[in-house]
Structure formats: structure tokens, C-alpha cells
Amino acid sequence: MERKKILVVDDEEDLCEILQFNLESEGFAVDIANSAEQALKIISEAHKLILLDVMMEGMSGFKMAEKVRKEMHLNIPIIFLTAKDTENDMLTGFSLGADDYIPKPFSIKEVSARVKAVLKRTGNQDLPETKQTIEAGELIIDLVSKNVILKDQPILLTKKEFEILSTMVKSPNRIFSREDFLTRVWTDDGYVLERTVDVHITRLRKKLGDFGKHIVNRSGYGYCFEI
Known part of the structure; x- marks a missing residue:
């Protein structure tokens, strides 16, 4: 190898x-x-x-x-x-x-x-595409089917919410600025306000329930997924 x-x-x-x-x-x-x-x-x-x-x-x-x-x-x-x-x-x-x-x-x-x-x-990134899943405790993200499972229950997310969540969980403890998210998630959109990121993350936290506490706001820097 x-x-x-x-x-x-x-x-x-x-x-x-x-x-x-x-x-x-x-x-x-x-x-x-x-x-x-x-x-x-x-x-x-x-x-x-x-x-x-x-x-x-x-x-x-x-x-x-x-x-x-x-x-x-x-x-x-x-x-x-x-x-x-x-x-x-x-x-x-x-x-x-x-x-x-x-x-x-x-x-x-x-x-x-x-x-x-x-x-x-x-x-x-090196896994075969059919096996591209991320696990973080009781959270499982399937990058191929775009499904999210939390405590054995499916969580219905929008495309933007899924991309925000998967971006953070792929790099736990790394801080992403709002600009980072706009560049990575809103690639095909026109002018989008940074406030839009906050709104999507608020909705995402709500859908994740107690697990949403792992999405942490670092004042002045952005957001990160803390294990």
C-alpha cells in the first residue's frame, strides 16, 4: 500500500x-x-x-x-x-x-x-462512493443518498441544511465563517446575505433537537461542529 x-x-x-x-x-x-x-x-x-x-x-x-x-x-x-x-x-x-x-x-x-x-x-474522501458515510455519535450522514439518521430516526433536511451539516461534521472542531458557507453551499446562487446562513443553522439545530447543541457559534468567527 x-x-x-x-x-x-x-x-x-x-x-x-x-x-x-x-x-x-x-x-x-x-x-x-x-x-x-x-x-x-x-x-x-x-x-x-x-x-x-x-x-x-x-x-x-x-x-x-x-x-x-x-x-x-x-x-x-x-x-x-x-x-x-x-x-x-x-x-x-x-x-x-x-x-x-x-x-x-x-x-x-x-x-x-x-x-x-x-x-x-x-x-x-478516499472511500468508495458507495460507502461514503460520516458518523458522529448517534448521527449518520450518507453522502450518496443524502439521508441523515439520528438515533435511528430519519431527519428531513433541505439541500442547504444537508450541505451545511455535512460540511461541519466532515471537519469536527473546525470553525467555518459565514463566508465559507456561502462559498461552499450557495455556489449557484446570486447575492446572498450572511444572515441567511444564521437562519439555516437555526432551523438545522431545531430539526436536530438536543443533538443541535453540537453546532456551536464562535462569536466573531463562525460556526463549528463540536464532538
């Missing part, structure tokens, strides 16, 4: 070599970049995950993540590695499309476990 390729981006060369050695020992293929600028030159769709330091000389990890998502339009999972661990920094990371956040210092075992967890969680 082909080894999954990971890109490690950190200006600490020794740390990069340690991560490369250990992750390759776990069966991954690992590329290294010692700056965001270097990483942007070598990154490709072949990379299945990025381990990205936030505080680097030159371009920051946050800025690189923004370029990867908004300019290169690559949806590669990103795990931030950083000495910063305040709530605001975490929210900034998640709002830029981070899939996880590991504060330094960390153990190599922790990094390995987080990498495997994120790859497993985002692995639906």
Missing part, C-alpha cells in the same frame, strides 16, 4: 529531522520545509497532511495556511505546531482551516497519534 505523504514545516531543523524519522518509522513518507516560503514551492495534492509551525521567520504558519486554503484552494488537513496555546490563537488557527492544534513542547507519540486521528477523520 502506498505510504501517505506528510509535509512538515518548521524553522527548527532538528525538530523537523526528529519528526521525519519518527513519522517515517510509523510508515509515512515525509517531506521537510524549513520555512513557509519553501513549503509553498513544494506542496502538492500528493500531501495528505501538513504539520505546520505557527511562529517562523518570514511568513507565519497562519499566513501560509491562509494561502493554502484561499489562494491554492488545497483542502489538505493542517495540524498547527506552536508554542502559543491561548484560546484566541487556537480560534485563529481553526478559522483558517486547521484540523488540529498541538502546543509545544509535545511528545512524538502525541504527534503521531494526532496525525493518525486526523487522517482517519478526514479519510472519507
Whole structure:
């Protein structure tokens, strides 16, 4: 089986070599970049995950993540590695499309476990289309039939509600701005107000009942699905 390729981006060369050695020992293929600028030159769709330091000389990890998502339009999972661990920094990371956040210092075992967890969680894109389902506790989303089952009961959702829900559940704990939803869900519509997103999410929460509490509003940032 082909080894999954990971890109490690950190200006600490020794740390990069340690991560490369250990992750390759776990069966991954690992590329290294010692700056965001270097990483942007070598990154490709072949990379299945990025381990990205936030505080680097030159371009920051946050800025690189923004370029990867908004300019290169690559949806590669990103795990931030950083000495910063305040709530605001975490929210900034998640709002830029981070899939996880590991504060330094960390153990190599922790990094390995987080990498495997994120790859497993985002692995639906690699499944055969007939098996494309997402499960989150008692919630099951079938991406082929467009059916949603909660506690063994079908939940009737509109097309927009289904796409909002599936977008969030595919990337739990990731914050999506209202603009993100408008770009992803209202692709064929004309001018749509951001308030429209709030209305649809309110309806979606109501249909999900108690389970709707997992859809959380991060004031000033957007919405996320919290496990």
C-alpha cells in the first residue's frame, strides 16, 4: 500500500529531522520545509497532511495556511505546531482551516497519534462512493443518498441544511465563517446575505433537537461542529 505523504514545516531543523524519522518509522513518507516560503514551492495534492509551525521567520504558519486554503484552494488537513496555546490563537488557527492544534513542547507519540486521528477523520474522501458515510455519535450522514439518521430516526433536511451539516461534521472542531458557507453551499446562487446562513443553522439545530447543541457559534468567527 502506498505510504501517505506528510509535509512538515518548521524553522527548527532538528525538530523537523526528529519528526521525519519518527513519522517515517510509523510508515509515512515525509517531506521537510524549513520555512513557509519553501513549503509553498513544494506542496502538492500528493500531501495528505501538513504539520505546520505557527511562529517562523518570514511568513507565519497562519499566513501560509491562509494561502493554502484561499489562494491554492488545497483542502489538505493542517495540524498547527506552536508554542502559543491561548484560546484566541487556537480560534485563529481553526478559522483558517486547521484540523488540529498541538502546543509545544509535545511528545512524538502525541504527534503521531494526532496525525493518525486526523487522517482517519478526514479519510472519507478516499472511500468508495458507495460507502461514503460520516458518523458522529448517534448521527449518520450518507453522502450518496443524502439521508441523515439520528438515533435511528430519519431527519428531513433541505439541500442547504444537508450541505451545511455535512460540511461541519466532515471537519469536527473546525470553525467555518459565514463566508465559507456561502462559498461552499450557495455556489449557484446570486447575492446572498450572511444572515441567511444564521437562519439555516437555526432551523438545522431545531430539526436536530438536543443533538443541535453540537453546532456551536464562535462569536466573531463562525460556526463549528463540536464532538
